[in-house]
Amino acid sequence: MKKTKQLLACLVLMTLGLGTAHADYTLNLMRGVTQLSNEVYDLHMLILWICVFIGIAVFGTMFYSIFHHRKSKGHKAAQFHENTTVEIIWTIIPTLILVAMAIPATKAVIDLDKVQDSDMTIKVTGKQWYWDYEYLDSGLHFESHLDLASEKAHRVSSIDPRSVPNYLLNVDKPLVVPVKTKIRFLFTAADVIHSWWVPDLGWKKDANPGFVNDAWTSVDKPGVYRGQCTELCGRDHGFMPIVVIAMEKEQYDAWVKAELEKQNALPDLSKQTRASLLLKGESVYLTNCVACHQIDGKGISGWYPGLSGSAKVTGDIHQLIGFVQAGTSKMPAFKKLPADQLAALMTYIRNAPELGNKVGDELQACHALSLDELEDIFPDIDNAPELCKENGEVKLDKVVAEKN
């Protein structure tokens, strides 16, 4: 027994040692920043203490017995058994404790369900492997992917994850919400089941394909709150975090305004250098393509085709654009990728040394636009930048000729 005690002491010391060395982990649930999360936290602490109390009573009795009622101490066994009174008592007392727990729990279930009378609604769609946010009131709509630093770090073994700030808990575009505003969330999914969890908000909710779930929150104080997908959703399930930034109402309004302007702005059609196309192409690739085609462009045998040396990738560029925009049964259709991103991506996948391709061409944003798209942007083709009228685009030559 003495040895056991020593071992236990060692363990406790080890734990404390770790505790002083790293201060940034937590042992318990966090209180969170909403009324609901506080309610859930209090409930958690209540049950935890009830369990600790019962545990001390039961284990205390058991260990008293283990230490004293042993043969080596010459204790003689009593032969009692079956005592109806005792058995009734140890059935009734737990029942009463359960009732005491059920009352606040019921209240919390009801509070969590109060999604009505919200001030705004955000639709969250889980996709393999990122989140898609749509602000139903303002029309703002964007995707939120794992940030590039984490994306690279977990795919390239030479990068130390510890050097990446908020490794795996950071995104390229966080969800921004106003504080002290009742927000109703709608959850759904495009492919498989996902689950949206930010611990500081106090709950998680599954996003089921073909169905809509709802939940609500009202964040008490501004801040950055991080979470992750919590329903296994395939190979990159561990790599689709959630970041919620809560800000004061005025700041939030300004943010929405700026984002809407960006969302409605024309794609940048200016001429880019080859280097900047490749650089931008890499980030577009890491955001949209890397999950399946992998960082070396080799794909995954049996699952996803490689891009390195693929005839489709290195062949006719217009067919390739059409293919990427149309998608396949396995690949999503990248119809909404803005022209500048599309052009950079094409340049990157055809020429990036990391992917092992070397076609030797480059594509400017204007030349990634189809005739219809160009006409949507410039009803009068003469207003289009000179670059767009250049010879790179065969179809465009025809347009210019017709207009003339």
Added chain:
Amino acid sequence: MTAVVAEHDDHHDHHDHGPEKGILRWIITTNHKDIGTMYLVFALIMFFVGGTMALIIRSELFEPGLQFVDPQFFNSMTTMHALVMVFGAVMPAFVGLANWMIPMMIGAPDMALPRMNNMSFWMLVAGVLLLAATLFMEGGAPAGGWTLYPPLVLQTGKALPFAIFSVHMLGISSIMGAINVIATIFNMRAPGMTLMKMPLFVWTWLITAFLLIAIMPVFAGAVTMLLTDRFFDTSFFNAAGGGDPVLYQHIFWFFGHPEVYVMILPTFGVASTIIPVFARKPLFGYASMVYATAAIAFLSFIVWAHHMFTVGLPIAGELYFMYATMLIAIPTGVKVFNWTATMWKGEMTFETPMLFSIAFVVLFTMGGFTGLMMSVAPADFQYHDTYFIVAHFHYTLVPASVFILMASGYYWLPKWTGNMYDERIGRLHFWLSAISVNILFFPQHFLGLAGMPRRIPDYAIQFADWNMVSSIGAFIYGFSQLLFVYIVIDTIRGGTGKATAEVWEDASKHGLEWTVPSPAPYHTFTTPPEIIPTEHV
């Protein structure tokens, strides 16, 4: 009663026979002891196969970053680890114990349906091999979690139909085993062995067998729907065709919740058998143990959606499943209080089976506490699908079911082999296991509460320390189980000496198996024993 060894030619005589010679003995055997041994050995091998997968998982999680395996393979490992441990290790181990012990405990010569007994074992082997084969198929083994949730599981490569057929075979094997247990208990008890005189291990297995018959067809149905959704254009779980992916979860957990009790009820039975022997005192409340087991089994059918609190249940559903789940604490509490009261004022000695049983009571109760915490739906909104639940169910499976399986091994090995195991190494095995299992699983509570989701191959830096501690515990735990293999082999080869018929002090008061010689002869109770009314075990 003495061992009857057949000494005649190859033609098998069905009246007077010992074991067949050579490998055929094992392939065609209908002897409950041989089949029990095969189940136990098979389960032990699968325990190490599943354990190796767990160590692959814990190696990858030792440090942040992806070091050893591809995320898809990691997901296959979590999926296969669970399937192998549940269907290949824990369930077969208890079937093995049932085979060996139920006939001997009720004074029957063999199981009621010996040929089906043989078939259910070989069906199990075929099923598990088919499952293992999926690891080498194009697209890899199933990687959608052992729950096989659609639509994700439908993205499995070539392995999906094989995994589904494997589940069918495992289900048929379990159902045959369960029918056999029920038929044996209802028809083959020795005269005077009334139901309320049966050892609790027999009682808990009787109830478990009914659970199995009720649930395995449900699981088979659920996976068959997956099969037709994938290959025959049905839309049971596809919203676009009018189905619902959540329907699968309801069906699965209607199977799944009783299924986890299939792994724990026989555990209760063994603990209730071992503790009185080493406390030298009758079990405190035999009847209340039987009723509590039945109550838990009943409740297991009406609480399934507590696995699905976050799936978007209507509020009435949330409340009902929360209340119903909380109720489980009552009969479970009765059991824990009963074991404690049995030890109280006993005359305890601490041989290895008792050590494992006491650790079971303590650590299972911890798993019970976290279970109670998760029954509270709003709190489960935080705990669900995090490492908190990983800690919870591993506490109810490893230091509970697996510890009791180890306790059973130590308790009955002398009866099976006729030799005593080495008590010193047994205790070493216990202390290494009991300490390392807590280093392994206790920090996972912290990880879950701090926000680490389950089933992820890589994690944020703030989870690094406890993951490392947990992985260290995993390796100590995993490797210390090799001691058990050593002890089993050593005991078969002679151990520390011959065992008496009774093995443990006054054990014959506690069960019929201790009235036959050690090792137990190939055929026992060919004429039924006389049951003398004694204290309950």
